[in-house]
Amino acid sequence: MSTPISIMWFRQDLRLRDNPALREACNNGDVIPVYIYDNCNAESFTPGAASKWWLHHSLHSLNKSLDGKLHIASGNPIDVLQKIIQQTGATQVVWNRCYEPWQIHRDKAVKQQLQEDGVQVNSFNGSLLWEPWTIMNQSGSPYKVFTPFYRKGCLKAPSPRSVEAAPKQANFIYQNKLDQGIDSLELLPEISWYKQMQQQWQPGEEGAGVSLSEFLNEPINDYKQARDVPSLNGTSHLSPHLHFGEISPNQIWYATLHKFNGSMEDPHMDCFLSEIGWREFSYYLLYHFPTLPSENYNAKFNQYQWRGRNNDLQAWQQGQTGVPIVDAGMRELWQTGYMHNRVRMIVGSYLVKNLRTHWHHGESWFWDCLLDADLAANSASWQWIAGSGADASPFFRIFNPVTQGEKFDSEGEYVRHYCPELKHLPNKYIHKPWDAPKEVLATAGIRLGDEYPHPLVDLKESRQQALDAYEAVKNA
Numbered sequence: 001m002s003t004p005i006s007i008m009w010f011r012q013d014l015r016l017r018d019n020p021a022l023r024e025a026c027n028n029g030d031v032i033p034v035y036i037y038d039n040c041n042a043e044s045f046t047p048g049a050a051s052k053w054w055l056h057h058s059l060h061s062l063n064k065s066l067d068g069k070l071h072i073a074s075g076n077p078i079d080v081l082q083k084i085i086q087q088t089g090a091t092q093v094v095w096n097r098c099y100e101p102w103q104i105h106r107d108k109a110v111k112q113q114l115q116e117d118g119v120q121v122n123s124f125n126g127s128l129l130w131e132p133w134t135i136m137n138q139s140g141s142p143y144k145v146f147t148p149f150y151r152k153g154c155l156k157a158p159s160p161r162s163v164e165a166a167p168k169q170a171n172f173i174y175q176n177k178l179d180q181g182i183d184s185l186e187l188l189p190e191i192s193w194y195k196q197m198q199q200q201w202q203p204g205e206e207g208a209g210v211s212l213s214e215f216l217n218e219p220i221n222d223y224k225q226a227r228d229v230p231s232l233n234g235t236s237h238l239s240p241h242l243h244f245g246e247i248s249p250n251q252i253w254y255a256t257l258h259k260f261n262g263s264m265e266d267p268h269m270d271c272f273l274s275e276i277g278w279r280e281f282s283y284y285l286l287y288h289f290p291t292l293p294s295e296n297y298n299a300k301f302n303q304y305q306w307r308g309r310n311n312d313l314q315a316w317q318q319g320q321t322g323v324p325i326v327d328a329g330m331r332e333l334w335q336t337g338y339m340h341n342r343v344r345m346i347v348g349s350y351l352v353k354n355l356r357t358h359w360h361h362g363e364s365w366f367w368d369c370l371l372d373a374d375l376a377a378n379s380a381s382w383q384w385i386a387g388s389g390a391d392a393s394p395f396f397r398i399f400n401p402v403t404q405g406e407k408f409d410s411e412g413e414y415v416r417h418y419c420p421e422l423k424h425l426p427n428k429y430i431h432k433p434w435d436a437p438k439e440v441l442a443t444a445g446i447r448l449g450d451e452y453p454h455p456l457v458d459l460k461e462s463r464q465q466a467l468d469a470y471e472a473v474k475n476a
């Protein structure tokens, strides 16, 4: 009797370790590993430019781990899978579940069609600690607030699945005619704006492991404080690795617990794991409220009067708003494909509240520029910052970028790094150059409106205008 063949359909799980679908495929006989670039069903959710760069390298890394046996295809997954089944006689297709609404819709249809074709389909949880339908409040409805979701729901639920090693006995089979090759996907942009990213990031399973062990070695010991300081290397930088599934949240969860001998007491560890919990919460919200990326969760914001001037949006995107910490953040994003979380909140609040520009614009710019662009985290975070989301930051909490800068970048190191034209300004004015006396500006070699822009809006006035606009919809 011939050995049964399974197709392992890789998606956002580009790793060999702790991969439940891959384990199932390997236990069942021979395995055809496949990645399908779905340019049919994703519509506006196809990866942005930075994500494509990451994906290109991540696929190369996975292919290397599979001894060059990864099959690459593009198109509609059902067509690709049916073709492979026809040509190889595969009897089973396995995958780890994805949770974006369009993926859920597609996967249901793929599963139904394959089953009708007589092919066995098995799906697994390889991306979340707790799947969204397993955590409900006492009345059986989804949680809408993070703390009870995480502390009462997740932490009181059965522990996350334990971590599995990479399959020991795997027989991967390869057919040249079924492989289009990674380069055929044309994921790399023509202009090589990604040079700096290349120096800072190592996409792939190995790079994910390095990021985790470096983080657990040192930065976690001061995470609770250092995570808010953008000039420090105080966070894990695991977000793109997690998005592409080069590491599972389970691996991070258990490695962190192991570091602290299984105790949940340490405040830095608790804080870090709760950020992983925020990731879970974002997926949870997206699953239960699938319009999260496009519609205000809180419908009263549908009436909000946006100002939305094109010039404001462009200046924000280019890091030319005249507010140093905002500009530094937007330039960090452009140059590195990443932005520090504290600064994401500051630039988000400034766009939505001071510039009164719809959060959709911020969401889509981030989608294109972030290496960790993730539909769940991005849409939940933008709605959080806009005040329109579930458990959102209250609308009146408008971040003042000057005081935020003075608190979290007190020596101006971060601003000086990304806005070098301001580097000679004394600390007193580094976050508010418009307040600096003429002689101070002259000594620092700056003419406002020339080397560095005047502020687009007055922070106090624009804050008041945002609050007035909110007052008009508050009781809607």
Ligand code: FAD
Binding pocket: 227, 235, 236, 237, 238, 239, 240, 242, 243, 275, 276, 277, 278, 279, 280, 282, 339, 340, 341, 342, 344, 345, 348, 366, 370, 372, 373, 374, 375, 377, 378, 379, 381, 382, 385
């Ligand atoms: P760490 O501090 O080391 O945290 C560990 C992990 O926890 C992260 O890798 C991430 O997976 C998760 N996490 C941390 N904070 C959050 C959060 N607030 N929400 C959800 N998950 C979180 N994160 C994305 O992964 N993709 C996005 O597209 C994204 N867009 C954002 C947009 C805005 C406006 C804001 C304010 C935040 C956004 N975030 C997004 C959340 C957060 O900024 C990043 O996850 C974090 O900065 C990544 O850096 P890190 O891996 O070093 O984080």
